[in-house]
Amino acid sequence: MRVDGREIVVAGSLLQPLIRRTADIIRVVLSAIAVAIVVAGSVVTRSQWHALEGSVSDIVGVFTPGQSNFIYLLYGVAILALPFAVLLGLIIGRRWKLLIGYAASGLIAGITLSLVANDMSPPEWHLNPARLDTFLAQFVDDSRWIGMLAAVLTVSGPWLPTRWRRWWWTMLLAFVPIHLVVSTVVPARSMLGLVVGWFVGALVVLVVGTPALEVPLDGAVRVLAGRDLTVTGFTVVQPGGPGPLVLSAATEDAEQVIVELYGKNQRSAGAVRQFWRWLTFRKSESAPFHASMHRVVEHRALMGIAIGDLGLASSKPIAVSTLERGWELYAHSPSRGSALAPIDDAMVACSTWNSLKILHSHQISHGDLRAAELRIEDGTILFGGFGNAELGASDSHLQSDIAQLLITSTALFGEVRTVRTAIDRFGEDAVVAASRRLTKSAMPARIRKSVPDSGAVLTATREEVLKQTQAEQIKAEQVTRFSRNQLIQLVLLIGLVYVAYPFISQVPTFFTQLKTLKWWWALLGLGISALTYVGAAAALWACASGLVKFRNLVIMQVANTFAATTTPAGVGGLALSVRFLQKGGLGAVRATAAVALQQSVQVITHVGLLILFSVVAGTSADLSHFVPGATVLYLIAGVALGILGAFMFVPTLRRWLRDAVRPQIQEVFGELSELARDPKRSALIILGCGATTLGAALALWASIEAFGGGTTFVTVTVVTMIGGTLASAAPTPGGVGAVEAALIGGLAAFGLAAEIAVPSVLLYRVLTCWLPVFLGWPTLRWLGRKDMI
Template sequence: MRVDGREITVSGSLLQPLTRRTNDILRVVLSGLFLAIVIFSSLITRNEWVALEQSISQIVGVLTPTQANLVYIGYGIALLALPFVILVGLIVSRQWKLLGAYGATAAIAGLALSVTGEGLAAPRWHFDLSERLDSVTSQFVDDPRWIAMLAAVLTVSGPWLPARWRRWWWTLLLAFVPVHLVISAIVPARSLFGLAVGWFVGALVVLAVGTPGLEVPLDGAVRAMARRGCIVSALTVVRPAGAGPLQLLATCEGHQTAAVMELYGPHQRGGGVLRQLWSKVRLRDRETAPLHASMRRLVEHRALMAIAIGQLGLANTSTISVAALDRGWTLYAHTPARGTPINEHSMPVGRVWEALRELHDCQISHGDLRSSEITVADDTVLFGGFDKAEYGTTDAQLRSDIAQLLVTTTDLYDAPSAVRAAIDAFGKDTVLAASRRLTKAAVPQPIRQSVRDAGAVISEARDEVKRQTLVDEIRTETVTRFTRSQIIQLVLLIALVYVAYPFLSSVPTFVTELRTANWWWALVGLAASGLTYIGAAASLWACADGLVTLRGLTVMQVANKFAATTTPAGVGGLALSARYLQKGGVSPMRATTAVALQQSVQVLTHIGLLIFFSTAAGVSADLDRFVPDAAVLYLVAGLALGLIGTFLLVPKLRRWLSTAVRPRLQEMIGHLTELAREPKRLAIIVAGCAATTLGNAFALWAAIEAFGGDTSFITVTVVTMVGGTLASAAPTPGGVGAVEAALIGGLAAFGMPAAVAVPAVLLYRVLTIWLPVFAGWQVMRWMTKNGRI
């Protein structure tokens, strides 16, 4: 390479690999949205668009019929020649590899619009020139297949050719819209559809085959280095451009050491912006740094942070130059990293933590404390990277640094020495607060990927912090605005509200029906609801070996109703039960085991009762209407078998089953085995769990009798247990919406009219949920005030 009269040797390949840029992904998304909009407008709002086009044509359509024909014929000839011009352009620019993608894209787009219910429909081009706009060229302009082929080949060839050609060709293709308006014609919906299909097909092909990077402006980079006193004599490619920058090693004349040149291409900007926006959306404000408007600002920030940290003597690189180059490239040049990696050095772990403390004393956070970004030179710990470093940072980012270094040093050294050094450098309270971030969500993915077993290392560090700070539990800190489970719950909640709305809208009817209800039966249902608290208290009392009083547990169950109903899946009730047992003198491990044992027996009892009463209901009632069709059952069975096969074949899922699920199942089976050796205790637990299920069923049966319904207790029990199963699976607190819909639908399946089923179910929910919730709130406040929970 020759720059300003000097010959510079370039070693290595500058040819950038095909990459799937962020622009390619966005193109697919936008083309898909455009296709959906075209389909929607064609099917629903086409008449309005035709009226609008007619009114516009009357204003701008000033051409005579002869002039309109000439314009249309000329435009049609240009559009007919366009694909051949593109083909010649590809051949002239010697884009031989693109010719296959060019032909495949055109074929896919054309065939996609040629498929009909009777097979492939060939174009019907003819040469009848008797009509005003019925010419050979108009047949191509109005044929959606031709438009689709043009849009597809333009899309797939655009990234390979000069921008000027691409802009002119797209302008020519899209001109069919104003041309139709000028000649007082309506834009054919099929042409717009062909344009949308062609763009979408071309975008998919571009995403599949990848696009080339732009030519690297090495001459500009060499001149920028010369302005900083580094006269480059040779360049060696260290890493080609791709997901990261193009990295070169420059040999400077008259300098002892070389310089590292990092060139960031224009196609990397989109991905960086999207990652920043995603972090802003996903993480809380205190967790994220200000947005960088461009790649240049991001590179400048990194260079300035290297200068600031270098003044403290803690940076392993020094900034040489930052410059904006031609064609959207940005140069960041710095000295090579000094020292040896920390994982190859026997530096004491305390020195690493002291270096981080020096950074934090100046209110600087690093943000990426992987072992690869930490080096040792002359017995001094140095940091590199600085992509995520911040000056004047927040306390949350400082705590994140401590959590990251806990993970890294635990992996490099061991947990006891790493935690001990962290406490010596920052203090017990600071380390304890930072350890709340030792979770998968709070530890950044690059840090987790840099250690041997992220889950085990994080757990080891948390356990060691608990041991050295003498705390029983470290409460997890929430760093995200939302979690995956919350998104799923929101989607399910919207679906459940949609399903349950017709039933909830009948509340005014329920108020009217209450005037005709038999209140004695309502009192019987309320008493049956109270039986469930005694049963739950008795089962938990037996699971805890009678270490707490049965009376206290019964009172606690009332408060438990409030805690379980106001939290999804009843997790609040489980936590309250464990907390009450701990306050009663039961150890935390024993309390958790007792609650888990009760839930396990409750599930098994529920399943046993469901099988028993379903069998009884099948004999005494028409259960066929309540059972799905055989096709649905086969589909569910097939999906279940497929899911089991997936878990057994995928190594990661199989490892999760063996490391996370199997130990818990073995523990539960062990507890149940020990319980089977104590028949008296087992009988109390099973009886209590059965009382809980049957008490709810009896309450619903009483509510049905209150409104004059006539059905058997067996039928009501089956419906109640199905509703209880939905309540445990529904993401809404207390299963609101899902339970009502399931109970009303179940009663209707057994032939009960809606005039009885709807008010009976609503009365049942009032007796078993809403009245106990208000009472449980007061009981919970009383227990909190008296220190019982």
């Protein structure tokens, strides 16, 4: 490279990979969206759109036929000469590589728009000297010509002067208003040609590149020369990619300068990153928006000066400047000192926290405390990389610094020494407060990626803080705008709306039947339904060996109704029970085992009661409604065999079955054998599970009696248990639709009239499902506020 008569040697590649050309990728995506919109619009609203265009043309078309022909003639000459003017400019500028892209884009766009079904329609442009306006109209109205023009302008536009580019695009897009003012309709295929040409040109630009990809090293040489640094050569240290293009500049005075160059792609990616952090993180957790890349680089240089004044900066800013084609330059001295490595040195660990203490005493946060940004010189820790540093930092930024250094220092010096030193320098309260950020969501990804096995390091550091400070617990800090519990509750609420929709459609019919309702039976059913929560809470309390408060368990059962109803197969209710027991003091394994034990006893009790009441009911009932057809039975058997074969022949599934499932099953069987030796506990669990099953049957029986009755409690119990069992396999949340169909069909099988069975089942679902669900939502939120889930 030759600059001002001097030869500058450049070693290394300056090109950016395709996947990092953010601006070009965004252009391709926007053009593809435009193609989709035009195609969809032309298919859906073609006739209406033509009518609208005709109406607009009648309003604005004020020219006479002679004037219209004259305007059409002038515009046709301009649109015909436009590509040749662009071509001439490329040849004069010796843009040979760009010339290839110009020709390729025009050819691809023309061929693409010539495809018709399975054939190709060649252009038919004829010269008729007697009718020049007709000849020019062939180009103005031809989608291929419009597409070719859009493609070549997209490719050559970035290389053209801004004024030329704007004028030529204005000239091309003018075909829409010109068609309207001369009282004609815009050809639909011309609009298609415009967006297709833009898309083809955007793809070619992504491959060929733009002037923004050409690194203005000559400008960098001149900027450094203004700082009395005469550059003799550049060596690429880090190619352009997710970060800046980093070069090492050698000077005539044998002084080395590190030059960082930021292009338009870094600017767009940085803006997207800033916007994402603002959207997802709380205001106190994200830095203020920077208006431009120049402000970002300037901020970094100023923070380097501020930290350098404290004697803690590993490098010194030299120059910040805007270069040609949107590039920004940041030059600084090479980093002083040596890099930190995992060592067992108490002095180095103390120096690390001492340096951070000095920063915080001047209300400066660093924000990027990776080991790569820490260096040591003469026993003093120096900082580098000030892109995330803040002057006048908030408490959130200072706490984030402490949390980051806890992780980095633990990886270097071990958690015991790290926590002890941090407490000595900042105090127990500050370390405990910062430890709330030792979570995956609060810890920046760049910090986690810099530490091997970051998950284990986070856990070990947090536990060590608990040990040395004797704190009861460390509650995770919420750094995002929405917590995980809030997102889960939003999903559950959406599920509630989904499952409630089929029921809402049946509400009018249900209300017409309420005229004959006996309200005392409905109130009895509601009371019985409430007692089922007490039974379920008693069973779970006994399964947990009485280690949680029974009153809280009853409240949790109400919230459990909401979680179980709004998730398929009731998995939300099981997860909520496990979480509640964990927050109550049980370990994860013990809580899971307690819930599994309750479910196992519930199944055993359910099956036992089903057999007992089926025998009592006799064989007079028609149970054919409950028996699936042969096709369904074969399908179930086939799926079961397929699952069995998968677990037998897939090693990963076998290991999961052996390592994760089998221990849980063994623990459940161990609990069951222990229950056999504890009659009081066994009786309480069985009674609680039995109360849940029989309570549901009693609620349905009371609902039937509320509409006149007509069947026995034994019959209703069999229907409830068989229908509930079949409906539990339904994929809908809460079994909505399946439960109602199964219960109504079961009651009909036992001879109950449809005019009683249908409203009775709907009333039963209101009492046992929908009322508890709407009570469960605020109860679930209350449990969350009390930190019980």
